[in-house]
Amino acid sequence: MPQLRIALAQVDSTVGDFPGNAAIVRDHTRKAADAGAQLVAFPEMMLSGYPVEDLVFRESFVAASKNTLDRLAADLAADGLGEVAVVVGYLDADGPARLGADAVPDRGPRDALALLHGGRVVTTYFKHHLPNYGVFDEDRYFVPGDTLRIVRMAGVDVALTVCEDIWQPGGPFAVAGRAGVGLVVNINASPYERNKDDVRLPLVQRRAAEAGATVAYVNMIGGQDELVFDGDSMVVAADGTLLARSPQFDEHLLVIDLDLPEADPAAADSFDGGEMRVERLRLDGDLRAPSTESAAPGVAERVGDEAEVWRALVLGLRDYVRKNGFRSVVLGLSGGIDSSVVAAIACDAIGAENVVGVSLPSGHSSEHSRDDAAELAKRTGLDYRIEPIQPMVDAFLSNMSLSGVAVENLQARVRGIILMALSNQEGHLVLTTGNKSELAVGYSTLYGDSVGGFNPIKDVWKTLVWRLAEWRNADAARRGETPPIPENSITKPPSAELRPGQLDTDSLPDYAVLDAILVGYIDRDLGRDELIAAGHDPALVDRVLRMVDLAEYKRRQAAPGPKISIKAFGRDRRLPITNRFREGAV
Numbered sequence: 247m248p249q250l251r252i253a254l255a256q257v258d259s260t261v262g263d264f265p266g267n268a269a270i271v272r273d274h275t276r277k278a279a280d281a282g283a284q285l286v287a288f289p290e291m292m293l294s295g296y297p298v299e300d301l302v303f304r305e306s307f308v309a310a311s312k313n314t315l316d317r318l319a320a321d322l323a324a325d326g327l328g329e330v331a332v333v334v335g336y337l338d339a340d341g342p343a344r345l346g347a348d349a350v351p352d353r354g355p356r357d358a359l360a361l362l363h364g365g366r367v368v369t370t371y372f373k374h375h376l377p378n379y380g381v382f383d384e385d386r387y388f389v390p391g392d393t394l395r396i397v398r399m400a401g402v403d404v405a406l407t408v409c410e411d412i413w414q415p416g417g418p419f420a421v422a423g424r425a426g427v428g429l430v431v432n433i434n435a436s437p438y439e440r441n442k443d444d445v446r447l448p449l450v451q452r453r454a455a456e457a458g459a460t461v462a463y464v465n466m467i468g469g470q471d472e473l474v475f476d477g478d479s480m481v482v483a484a485d486g487t488l489l490a491r492s493p494q495f496d497e498h499l500l501v502i503d504l505d506l507p508e509a510d511p512a513a514a515d516s517f518d519g520g521e522m523r524v525e526r527l528r529l530d531g532d533l534r535a536p537s538t539e540s541a542a543p544g545v546a547e548r549v550g551d552e553a554e555v556w557r558a559l560v561l562g563l564r565d566y567v568r569k570n571g572f573r574s575v576v577l578g579l580s581g582g583i584d585s586s587v588v589a590a591i592a593c594d595a596i597g598a599e600n601v602v603g604v605s606l607p608s609g610h611s612s613e614h615s616r617d618d619a620a621e622l623a624k625r626t627g628l629d630y631r632i633e634p635i636q637p638m639v640d641a642f643l644s645n646m647s648l649s650g651v652a653v654e655n656l657q658a659r660v661r662g663i664i665l666m667a668l669s670n671q672e673g674h675l676v677l678t679t680g681n682k683s684e685l686a687v688g689y690s691t692l693y694g695d696s697v698g699g700f701n702p703i704k705d706v707w708k709t710l711v712w713r714l715a716e717w718r719n720a721d722a723a724r725r726g727e728t729p730p731i732p733e734n735s736i737t738k739p740p741s742a743e744l745r746p747g748q749l750d751t752d753s754l755p756d757y758a759v760l761d762a763i764l765v766g767y768i769d770r771d772l773g774r775d776e777l778i779a780a781g782h783d784p785a786l787v788d789r790v791l792r793m794v795d796l797a798e799y800k801r802r803q804a805a806p807g808p809k810i811s812i813k814a815f816g817r818d819r820r821l822p823i824t825n826r827f828r829e830g831a832v
């Protein structure tokens with residue numbers, strides 16, 4: 247039985263950073279070669295980053311991608327790595343983008359994969375299945391490929407596929423099965439959402455069975471605007487056995503020896519495989535020799551739900567800060583649970599020394615709001631400041647006659663001005679702290695507490711914010727460290743403190759009740775009748791759904807934040823702002 251040592255490079259690429267991304271490929275190909283690998287696979291769209299959105303429409307961007315690929319092939323050979331087979335994702339195009347009249351049938355931008363070897367591009371493959379649901383818009387951008395490439399190396403037939411190809415039955419994996427391959431390589435840019443790792447393993451197992459072959463699945467890590475890629479690369483044998491698995495959210499090079507079936511020497515070089523044409527080529531002869539020491543990768547342990555979400559939020563924030571050229575962040579610390587959790591995430595992401603937390607007390611701020619904020623600062627070591635807002639609020643009020651909500655919101659807006667001023671003056675990114683429940687019902691002040699460039703808890707229900715706080719504190723205690731979040735911030739009733747004695751429960755139902763309705767309406771797209779049938783109070787359902795519908799304009803202006811749920815606000819849930827439809831009215 248032939249043996250192949252392969253490496254899966256779970257790395258973090260940056261959209262548009264062609265030189266930086268190519269350098270990561272060179273660096274990790276070197277590491278893979280040092281570990282004796284004969285083939286190393288990198289994620290989908292590694293060279294351009296993913297998703298590149300409308301950059302696809304720019305010819306200069308496509309040209310940069312193609313040039314980077316050609317240069318990379320030559321550079322790898324110059325690095326002495328020409329004998330390693332390198333599978334890498336990039337953006338290609340064999341025709342103009344689909345912009346109306348200029349479209350050429352079956353040609354256009356391609357979500358592509360290349361096999362590099364011996365200083366050249368040996369072959370390319372174009373992704374066959376294009377996802378066009380949830381956050382994905384690939385029908386807008388790409389033309390699907392119709393030819394499966396199979397490369398014979400070290401006596402094994404290896405089929406090359408890209409991401410969504412593995413999510414659909416009857417596609418490239420079925421064709422690979424008909425072609426009798428020994429290994430299918432699948433390169434991914436698969437964004438994180440809660441429990442997706444539990445879906446991936448059975449998925450890869452189903453496709454391994456369909457192809458009758460071992461499957462090597464490599465995914466990227468890192469944050470890109472609202473998406474977080476969690477890695478979770480793995481190798482699954484044809485019989486479904488999980489042979490190796492990378493940890494989530496960390497860079498990782500998985501190296502594994504695979505005993506694979508010998509390719510049939512009489513197999514046709516090309517044939518009609520049903521859904522796709524099959525083309526086979528050979529790489530034998532000049533592939534690097536297998537290493538003699540055995541590689542024994544492990545199966546990385548799964549972590550619990552809260553730990554997984556926390557790591558996603560930390561990575562999403564860290565990469566947003568780093569990739570957009572910031573070194574520090576600033577946020578208002580109210581002593582409440584939302585700002586405390588965001589501060590703790592920020593400290594984990596970029597270090598407490600790079601986090602500025604500002605207490606912005608008004609005349610209505612309670613003693614505990616200041617004490618709890620100060621306590622959080624003490625526990626975490628972040629850069630703590632106090633900027634009383636009352637004189638500035640009073641300056642407005644002495645020049646304008648305002649009352650009620652206008653005065654309440656003025657306080658939130660003065661805080662927003664101060665945070666933006668600190669950002670302008672000192673260069674910090676402003677973090678905003680509205681959780682998903684508040685965003686859902688519009689419980690925030692536009693241009694006030696919603697001010698900010700990034701929102702780490704945008705996709706986190708309020709009830710989950712509390713659970714994350716408890717988990718993070720318990721995790722610190724387990725490790726013998728100081729729990730970052732003051733107990734009082736977790737246990738006290740939430741309040742916006744915009745008027746004396748105000749509590750969230752004055753305007754909103756208890757968050758456990760609210761979140762249960764919101765999960766049904768938003769994450770699961772349930773209608774009024776289904777929510778009532780599920781046992782929710784009809785009057786409350788009507789009230790909550792109305793609040794959600796009316797707050798669309800606020801969400802459209804909201805800062806980006808990491809997607810962790812099946813349906814995050816933003817690209818996952820696109821609704822008109824101007825919309826008279828109300829559930830149950832017709």
Ligand SMILES: Nc1ncnc2c1ncn2[C@@H]1O[C@H](COP(=O)(O)OP(=O)(O)OC[C@H]2O[C@@H]([n+]3cccc(C(=O)O)c3)[C@H](O)[C@@H]2O)[C@@H](O)[C@H]1O
Pocket residue numbers: 651654655658684688689690691692693694695741742744750753799823
């Ligand atoms: N369809 C539409 N398209 C575009 N703009 C629209 C609009 N409808 C209203 N507007 C604009 O929006 C304004 C109303 O929005 P906004 O000014 O925000 O004010 P509003 O939503 O009326 O009040 C803010 C609410 O959030 C609560 N809050 C504030 C701060 C923090 C927290 C917290 O605990 O986190 C809660 C506060 O207690 C209050 O109930 C209107 O005056 C109008 O200018």
Ligand SMILES: Nc1ncnc2c1ncn2[C@@H]1O[C@H](COP(=O)(O)OP(=O)(O)OP(=O)(O)O)[C@@H](O)[C@H]1O
Pocket residue numbers: 577578579580581582583584585586604605606607608611615661679680684695740741742743
């Ligand atoms: N006194 C304050 N000092 C500093 N920042 C504040 C203050 N009050 C509100 N903020 C900022 O505005 C955000 C909105 O908080 P608010 O207290 O109104 O409601 P919340 O959603 O319950 O948030 P939290 O749980 O953080 O208190 C806070 O997360 C914080 O960033």
Ligand SMILES: NC(=O)CC[C@H](N)C(=O)O
Pocket residue numbers: 290377382408409410411413434435436437
């Ligand atoms: N890039 C892709 O094709 C991703 C789509 C795929 N369904 C995933 O979430 O993993």
